[in-house]
Amino acid sequence: MLSDLTTPSRTIAAVGNPNSGKTTLFNTLTGMRQKIANYPGVTVERIEGRLSFPDGTSAVLIDLPGTYSLNPRSPDEHIVVDILLKRSTDSIPDLILCVVDATNLTRNLYLVSQVLDQRLPVVVALTMVDLARKQGLGLDIAGLEEELGVPVIPVVASTGEGLEELVVSLRNTHTPSQKSRTWSLPKPIHHEHEELVDILRGENMSEPAAFHEAIGLLAAEDMGNGATHRFSKNVLDHVRKDHEKLDFLGFDRQTVFVEARYAWITRVCSNVTKKSTSFQNPIGTLDRFLAHKVWGLVFFLAIMALLFYSVFTWATIPMDLIGNGFDWLGVQVTTFLPEGELRDLVVNGAIAGVAAVVTFVPQIFLLSLCLCLLEDTGYMARAAFMMDKLLHGVGLHGKSFVPLLSSFACAIPGIMATRTIESPRDRLVTILVAPLMGCSARLPVYTLLIAGFIPATLLWGFLPLPAVVLLSLYVLGVVAAMAVAAVFRKTFLSDIPSSFVLELPPYRMPSLRTVLINVLERCWLFLKRAGTFILGVSIILWFLASYPKLEHATPAEQLKQSFAGRAGQVIEPLIRPLGFDWKIGIGLISSILQREVFVSTMGTVYNLQKEDSNEGSVSLREHLQHDRNESTGKPTFTMLTAICLMVYYALAMQCLSTVAVVRRETNGWKWPLFQIGYMTVLAYTVTFAVYRFGLFMGLDG
């Protein structure tokens, strides 16, 4: 799994509230030695890294999703509970690292109290202590250790303060707190709870798990819900009687457990905190502007505009550099290798194919960087807050905002980010429409076709047409997503109203390290795809487009008679109504599994068609512009064809990795198959309509 030679003997799981600084601390502790599995079949379950101790041993550190409580509401929170209650068979933690935000001790201690109930060895890392100090909040660390019965280490991840102590403590803590459970229930409830714990233990449940489950069962509103399938009829009958009894005695069963914990927390907090007279809870003056009715929206639109502007303008400089680099490489290989099949394979198959994709790394870098910064400063929560009403109107959710925005980079992290959405239906609709957001893999296709076929004229004298077309494609994706979501919600996914509960964390300076690790990870995953999948497809395609070899044929005839050419001709009747010919058909077939392959396919197809393979300098764009249909003599690509092709790519699924992730996240083939179906129908219909409309308006097909 991890590349080091020694196998870590221990597993440590990091838990904490969202925004508690858990991930920053995790990154500081593990550095770049972490692994995010992110591929078909092995989608992210968790992020894990290696923590090395001074004595040379090491442990696996798992970064669990942030949660407020061990009574899970979202899929994200279910993961945490399954691991802490040892319900999942893999990665049973030996030690829990509980991350607690010192500036919000009260709410953070609620989760701590639930974790302590699990009787596992626990170390508490107290983050944001520098902020707490600044706010005039004094904390008695020794007192807190005494109250909790576990080590408490104050840390400041940015300066490294307390990290050494934390690592030593993680190394040396092997036993759970020796204190008995510290919070207590009112008498009658306590009695019923103990009785239920005994019954559960009689059914082979461990004491800590029984303790937790008994609370959940007693607090449950009724027993009709699906959450009870884990328990025997005996247990459920007993619980029903308990409910009747406690309800008769006038207990509010839900409230009583929460209040009992908070009673303990309030006592602990008043014992260990000293608020100086200057203590002030920050009001968040920034939000007077950033979440303002008018200025907040203006700022929001400006941020979105800046985000896309930077991706489409600043990124072009390094992109050109990379492109030139690959051209240079191709020329070098051409001079070193003797003419023949091998050179053809390397230059026209491998290099051309991979270059077409690697060029887009700068854009992915910039886009992930912007998204990561917005997330880590705390602005994304405000965006979700401001957009909830609009998204709710079309059947989505404020929390759909981050997944949908991430999908502009790539639908895979976007779909995985939906795990924070509590309502299963809100989540499903978000997953279903996420691939319609213009992901970065569409960019290579858009960029190539726009540069080739959209004249750089000004619309109404001031708007550059290529930019307008590009923007329209993104708007098309968003509008389609909203419309589809609304239709789904009105038809087969209408149900119970969902809720929106979201913490608005204080604005914070993002940790450079965390941001960089995240962004580099995203770029690396993209490159890995280019190096494996796309390289493979490029080589296979080169083969299919070069064989069977014909004697004395022109390159164009050769292509037409090749395997790829024949396949393109087979589907031509199907795509003719959209204005596409068999050469585009080759592109469509090859990009069924991954859309950006279209560009490398076109690269391979047209490089092979070159009369003289040494001419080198003619770009793919120019090849496309000059290509003609050999029977009619008309250009293969016109402005209308290019637009239709881009509309098709904007709406079609064409991504194997997304299908795999959706299958995983929805536990089955039903929804991914449905998604492929509706997206294909949508893409075909809209493209057909655009083509007909274009012809009607007098454009050349």
Added chain:
Amino acid sequence: MQPKEVTLASLSNLRPGESGLIREMRPTKTNLRHRLMEMGVLTGSRIELIRVAPFGDPLEVRVCGYRLSLRKVEAESVLVSKDPP
């Protein structure tokens, strides 16, 4: 144990800047009561309405030392006794 004439208002009826003491948490349509309590929105806590989102929903409140956003439909089931201005 009837307190002196207090008229309870729902949190959704407060105006930005107004605050109150939570007196009752009614069950919400969206089954959110338990989670809200776990996040510190408890009977006896002070809660302040900070602002309303640009399109009129959701609300931003301060409770338990942090800021939280919830929809009006959920805020309706949080009953408070308003603090004097």
